Amino acid sequence: MTGNTHVVVIGGGYAGVMAANRLRPRDDVxxxxxxxxxxxxxxxxxxxxxxxxxxxxxxxxAA
Incomplete structure (x- = not known):
């Protein structure tokens, strides 16, 4: 399966920002x-x- 995965992070605290920043560089997300x-x-x-x-x-x- 190919394509782009859309991840929704709810909450911009420490854990939410960490998760979003770690996923952001990926081309498939x-x-x-x-x-x-x-x-x-x-x-x-x-x-x-x-x-x-x-x-x-x-x-x-925003990136």
Whole structure:
């Protein structure tokens, strides 16, 4: 069987983004990431955001 597999990842947290990024380079897979927010929030870095030393939010980017 040949063709393109469409994978839908629901949730843009750490695991969802990791899964989507690992599948993205494959030519035989199309990935759609569904997330209620337009940005990825680094929850472990929120203290840096509050302290003003770094940004804890990164926009998702389409390939």
């Amino acid at each position: 199309t990935v759609t990431l569904i997330n209620p927010r337009p940005d990825f929030v680094h929850r472990v870095r929120l203290h840096q955001l509050v302290g003003g030393s770094d940004d804890a939010v990164v926009a998702y980017r």
